[in-house]
Structures are given as C-alpha cells and as structure tokens.
Amino acid sequence: MTQTVVPSTSAVLHRDTRFIPKKAIGGKGSYIFLEDGQKVLDSTGGAAVSCLGHGNEKxxxxxxxxxxxxxxxxxxxxxxxxxxxxxxxxxxxxxxxxxxxxxxxxxxxxxxxxxxxxxxxxxxxxxxxxxxxxxxxxxxxxxxxxxxxxxxxxxxxxxxxxxxxxxxxxxxxxxxxxxxxxxxxxxxxxxxxxxxxxxxxxxxxxxxxxxxxxxxxxxxxxxxxxxxxxxxxxxxxxxxxxxxxxxxxxxxxxxxxxxxxxxxxxxxxxxxxxxxxxxxxxxxxxxxxxxxxxxxxxxxxxxxxxxxxxxxxxxxxxxxxxxxxxxxxxxxxxENLLENVKKMGDYLEQGLKERLGGHPYVGDIRGKGLFWGIEFVKDKDTKEPFDPAMGIAAQVQGTGLSPGYGISLYAAGGTVDGIRGDHILLAPPFNVSKEEIDFIVDTTVKVVEDVFK
CATH class of the missing domain: 3.40.640.10 (Type I PLP-dependent aspartate aminotransferase-like (Major domain))
Structure with missing residues (x-):
C-alpha cells in the first residue's frame, strides 16, 4: 500500500486524517523520488501541474x-x-x-x-x-x-x-x-x-x-x-x-x-x-x-x-x-514544447487506445494533447459504472504507486452523475520523451490488467 498510519508526532492535517502518503524527497525531470528509495514516473504532473517536470534549471x-x-x-x-x-x-x-x-x-x-x-x-x-x-x-x-x-x-x-x-x-x-x-x-x-x-x-x-x-x-x-x-x-x-x-x-x-x-x-x-x-x-x-x-x-x-x-x-x-x-x-x-505536446499526445493516444481500447472494463479513452482520461465501466454495452464502494479508480491509483509499478495515475470519481463512475487522468510533462510515453502506456496497461484480475 502507499499509505501508512499517521504517527502521533505528526502535526500535519493530511487529506485523510488517518493516513499519510509516502514522503517525496526529490524530483528530476519526469520522476519523483521517495524516502524509501522508490522512483515514480509522475505521469499526471501532480494534478496536471508539472508541465516541465521537476528541477528545471532555467x-x-x-x-x-x-x-x-x-x-x-x-x-x-x-x-x-x-x-x-x-x-x-x-x-x-x-x-x-x-x-x-x-x-x-x-x-x-x-x-x-x-x-x-x-x-x-x-x-x-x-x-x-x-x-x-x-x-x-x-x-x-x-x-x-x-x-x-x-x-x-x-x-x-x-x-x-x-x-x-x-x-x-x-x-x-x-x-x-x-x-x-x-x-x-x-x-x-x-x-x-x-x-x-x-x-x-x-x-x-x-x-x-x-x-x-x-x-x-x-x-x-x-x-x-x-x-x-x-x-x-x-x-x-x-x-x-x-x-x-x-x-x-x-x-x-x-x-x-x-x-x-x-x-x-x-x-x-x-x-x-x-x-x-x-x-x-x-x-x-x-x-x-x-x-x-x-x-x-x-x-x-x-x-x-x-x-x-x-x-x-x-x-x-x-x-x-x-x-x-x-x-x-x-x-x-x-523549446517549442507545444509541438512536443501535440506529437507525444498523438503517440500517447495511439498507445492507450491500441492497448486498452478493447479491455472489457475500459469504457472510453478521451482527451487532447497531453491530457487523457480512461473511464472504467462494469458493462461496456450499457456503460453501467461500478459500485462507488469498490473504489475502482482509487485501486488503480494505489496499485500504480506501489513497488513494482512506479507510476502516478490520477484517480477520480463521479464520472456519471457526480457520485457514480470511475476514471483516471494522465497528464505528463510537456517535455516528456517517447521512451517515457512507452513506459506510461506499458505500466498503465499492467496496472489496469492487474487490478481487474
């Protein structure tokens, strides 16, 4: 798991008062480094924020x-x-x-x-x-x-x-x-x-x-x-x-x-x-x-x-x-990064749709540029969502952050009506490389397949 019980000495009001996330101690380019030695590819830019990645010298x-x-x-x-x-x-x-x-x-x-x-x-x-x-x-x-x-x-x-x-x-x-x-x-x-x-x-x-x-x-x-x-x-x-x-x-x-x-x-x-x-x-x-x-x-x-x-x-x-x-x-x-957003965005779209478009629990893959979402459904024909209590998107996010995967996947819910529905977001840096896109696609596919096993 990516969370641990809050020690009694913690003075921080975290998003969940009962748990704290692993501590990030550094970052460079598309990666964030954690205190336990894990390296995570920040494929969401936090919340679509880190458009140049981390540690840009300029x-x-x-x-x-x-x-x-x-x-x-x-x-x-x-x-x-x-x-x-x-x-x-x-x-x-x-x-x-x-x-x-x-x-x-x-x-x-x-x-x-x-x-x-x-x-x-x-x-x-x-x-x-x-x-x-x-x-x-x-x-x-x-x-x-x-x-x-x-x-x-x-x-x-x-x-x-x-x-x-x-x-x-x-x-x-x-x-x-x-x-x-x-x-x-x-x-x-x-x-x-x-x-x-x-x-x-x-x-x-x-x-x-x-x-x-x-x-x-x-x-x-x-x-x-x-x-x-x-x-x-x-x-x-x-x-x-x-x-x-x-x-x-x-x-x-x-x-x-x-x-x-x-x-x-x-x-x-x-x-x-x-x-x-x-x-x-x-x-x-x-x-x-x-x-x-x-x-x-x-x-x-x-x-x-x-x-x-x-x-x-x-x-x-x-x-x-x-x-x-x-x-x-x-x-x-x-650095003409808007052109890279278009080019790598097309490449990301192609990879996601080719590898996950036919997945039985992936209902839709949509987005623009380097801003992509994957919606999960219980039934592809009816588009029926999963029960919110299952926390499907959260499971995907948590699995991605666990050792052996090393990727951030932004989980969110309420896709259907503000309450039901699960999706994740991908929003890598504008200067992301082709090799990093390959890692994002490969690892996202692995996470999704493992969660739905």
Missing part, C-alpha cells in the same frame, strides 16, 4: 534571481517587472484578444476573482444592471474548492457537506459529454443544438437579464476525466450568452497553458472568452500562481466607471510566483 535560476532582487512587495503600493513581463507575454499570446492579467495564487482564487469581476462589470456599465446576480455552469463541473468557486461548480460530492453555506445563485445544465450524453443516432450538430437549446431554456427559466455569465471548462478535467467538447459546441454556447448579454467565462485552470496542444485551449474551439482563468500549467508547480485574463471591453468599462476592481489579496502579483511562471512560459516557447 526556472530554478529565475526564481533564485528574483529572490535575490526582491521576494515580496504589496501590490497596493508597488509593481514589479516580473508581473509586468508575465502579463505582457500572456496578453500577447492571445493576440491582444484578452488585454489584462490579474494574478493570484490558486485556481480557486482565479475563479473567485472571475465571478466577482463579472458581477462588478454589470455595475460599472453606463446603465448599470444590478439585477444580474446569477451564474450558469454545468453538471458535474468543478471550478474550485473555496465557497464561491464551489458554489459555481456542479459536483454533488464536493458540494454536499457545505451546501447550506453556498450561494444559491448558480444553476446547472448538462455537460458536453459525447460518450454519455449523445443519443443513439444523434449527430454532433444535433447534439450541439440540443445543448444550446437547454442553455437557452435555462436563461429563460431564471430570467435572461439576471445572468452574469456562463462558465465552463474547454476540456473537463478531474470531474469527468479529460472530456473535450464536440466541434461547434462552444461557439453555440457563446452565441446563447451573447443573445442575452451575459459574459462567457472559460475555466482553463487544468486544461490550459499548453496542456491540450495550444497555449490556450479556446484557440482550438473557434471562440474567445470574455474572461479566462488559468493556473496549474502557468507556473508548472515551481510557485503557487494563477491568473485571470480579461477582455478589453470589460477593462474599458471598469476604467470608465470606478477604475477599481474591488477584489484584492495580500499575495496578488507575487514577484517570485510571477518570475517562476515567466520562466516556465519562456521555456515552453524557446
């Missing part, structure tokens, strides 16, 4: 340089070159379609900022629209763990303990999940039209002029297991938002910053969001950082109004985090 030097210059200053008083350079790089990467960057420390914080910015935008219009207080998202989406972000999401298990504390201003529509959502004989066009009609009906139900924004992930991460939308879906969703004057927010915390083969996942969808959240691959795990990219029309509205976004944090625009993220993004550019 990033380490950039962080040390920033620490030597200035480790912290309050953004209410001072700006830094690191934050200016990072913002310029990211704004330019959108071709100027998004014109400002707000920097925070986590994906949840970025979503909180995006929700509040949406609300304030309508208050700052020349003719304010204070009645806009609602949001629409999708089931079983996950947009963050803080109360505002959790309220915006639609994941039943994560919401349930805190439901009495959550704002009641978000409603939810169906995800674009072809494997489980498309009807028999239904074309992509018909499926998109049906989902667009559902979103339109939800606007009508809650009152079209009460909605601030629709928020969705371009490729759904942990809650569904790397589910991309069918062609034309996001164009149709944005059209509904525009019809009713609502904002269109894309949450790219997990799927963005190159993970799906383009720096911004929306580049592949033929749409531009009004607001975009980014995080995990932004800093590659070298420092906690997230961001909100904002369209110019929102910036101009704020500028002509109060000129102040009424949302601020102590570590906003932290110089070390900005320096780390800037170095990560420059490495991605200089």
């Amino acid at each position: 990033v380490k030097k950039a962080v040390i340089k920033q620490i030597n210059e200035l480790s912290y200053c309050h953004s209410a008083f001072f700006g830094t070159q690191a934050s200016e350079d990072l913002a310029r790089l990211l704004v330019d990467s959108t071709g100027g379609k998004l014109s400002k960057l707000y920097v925070s420390s986590s994906g949840s914080e970025a979503v909180e900022a995006a929700l509040k910015l949406s609300r304030q935008y309508y208050l700052e219009l020349p003719t304010p629209q204070p009645q806009r207080t609602r949001f629409i998202s999708r089931r079983p989406s996950y947009h963050g763990i803080t109360l505002g972000a959790l309220g915006a999401g639609g994941h039943p298990l994560r919401r349930e303990p805190f439901e009495p504390l959550l704002a009641q201003n978000t409603s939810h529509v169906s995800p674009c999940f072809a494997y489980r959502g498309k009807q028999k004989g239904e074309s992509d066009e018909e499926y998109v039209a049906r989902l667009a009609a559902e979103l339109d009906a939800e606007f009508q139900r809650v009152g079209p002029d009460t909605v601030c924004a629709f928020i969705a992930e371009p490729v759904v991460g942990a809650s569904l297991g790397c589910v991309p939308a069918v062609p034309g879906y996001f164009q149709a969703m944005k059209a509904v938002c525009q019809r009713y004057g609502a904002l269109f927010i894309l949450d790219e915390v997990m799927s963005g910053m190159g993970r799906c083969g383009t720096l911004h996942a929306w580049e592949q969808e033929g749409v531009v969001p009004d607001i975009q959240t980014i995080a995990k691959g932004l800093g590659g795990g070298y420092a906690p950082i997230s961001g909100v990219l904002i369209a110019e029309h929102i910036v101009q509205t704020m500028d002509k109004g109060t000129g102040a976004f009424r949302h601020f944090q102590t570590y906003q625009g932290h110089p070390i985090a900005c320096a780390a993220a800037l170095a990560v993004q420059r490495v991605i550019q200089e």
